[in-house]
Amino acid sequence: MRQGFPIATPGLRVGLLGGSFDPAHEGHIHISEYALSRFGLDRVWWLVSPGNPLKPHGPAPLDQRISFADELVQDPRIVVTGLETTLGTRMTVDTLRRLTALYPGVRFVWLMGSDNLAQFSQWDEWRAIADLVPIGVIARPGSRLSAKFSVAARVLARYRLPESRASALASTPPPAWVMIDVPLNYLSSSAIRAARRAKTARRRRKNAGATPE
Numbered sequence: 001m002r003q004g005f006p007i008a009t010p011g012l013r014v015g016l017l018g019g020s021f022d023p024a025h026e027g028h029i030h031i032s033e034y035a036l037s038r039f040g041l042d043r044v045w046w047l048v049s050p051g052n053p054l055k056p057h058g059p060a061p062l063d064q065r066i067s068f069a070d071e072l073v074q075d076p077r078i079v080v081t082g083l084e085t086t087l088g089t090r091m092t093v094d095t096l097r098r099l100t101a102l103y104p105g106v107r108f109v110w111l112m113g114s115d116n117l118a119q120f121s122q123w124d125e126w127r128a129i130a131d132l133v134p135i136g137v138i139a140r141p142g143s144r145l146s147a148k149f150s151v152a153a154r155v156l157a158r159y160r161l162p163e164s165r166a167s168a169l170a171s172t173p174p175p176a177w178v179m180i181d182v183p184l185n186y187l188s189s190s191a192i193r194a195a196r197r198a199k200t201a202r203r204r205r206k207n208a209g210a211t212p213e
């Protein structure tokens with residue numbers, strides 16, 4: 001299991017991308033690269049989570065997800081971590097409380113795809129999350145409209161920055177958020193898992209149908 005804390009000096013602008021990463025894919029890289037450039041970040045830390053509190057089924061073992069993510073990531077600005085396991089936190093609000101206390105002066109930004117904004121109002125203490133760090137939302141296929149008209153987007157409407165000010169997000173005191181349009185990436189972990197299951201089922205059917213000599 002990955003222990004320890006990445007180094008970050010005061011003033012560094014660090015995006016936090018929480019997720020199950022079950023498995024990590026190019027979509028995660030894609031949004032991290034856009035977050036780095038559009039939000040003017042120095043680093044993006046992937047928080048490979050012990051498990052989404054809203055999802056009923058647990059993901060693959062953490063070590064396995066971290067190793068796979070490590071192999072995928074080539075950009076040295078993207079850092080794969082198991083920080084929530086190290087900290088013993090599960091809810092995002094607790095993770096952010098701990099990280100902002102542990103790294104005074106570091107400018108954290110919470111990152112998420114627009115599908116997560118659509119259900120953000122169901123997260124534990126979501127208003128407190130918005131009070132703790134600025135939030136950068138990145139367009140994801142199929143969820144831009146539901147994100148736009150979500151409870152969170154309406155309640156936090158007055159704190160929304162125009163997309164043209166995305167590069168100011170990390171230095172804007174929270175609550176502050178921005179939604180950016182980027183070239184859409186259609187990958188998802190659930191589609192990758194479904195494709196793997198289908199492949200295994202095909203292989204099993206093929207083996208069962210093979211007649212022994």
Ligand SMILES: Nc1ncnc2c1ncn2[C@@H]1O[C@H](COP(=O)(O)OP(=O)(O)OP(=O)(O)O)[C@@H](O)[C@H]1O
Nearest residue numbers: 018019020021027112113116140185187188189190
């Ligand atoms: N293709 C993508 N475009 C935009 N955002 C994405 C994309 N893939 C993942 N994300 C975002 O990355 C974060 C972590 O995602 P996660 O690890 O849950 O992967 P996922 O592909 O969404 O998994 P699943 O399909 O199991 O829900 C979330 O904020 C999610 O919205």
Ligand SMILES: O=C(O)c1ccc[n+]([C@@H]2O[C@H](COP(=O)([O-])O)[C@@H](O)[C@H]2O)c1
Nearest residue numbers: 018019020049052054091092093123124
């Ligand atoms: O704190 C919560 O209540 C909460 C509810 C749902 C999701 N999250 C976080 O959102 C991130 C994305 O989750 P997931 O499972 O969609 O990859 C991950 O860091 C989760 O811990 C957090």
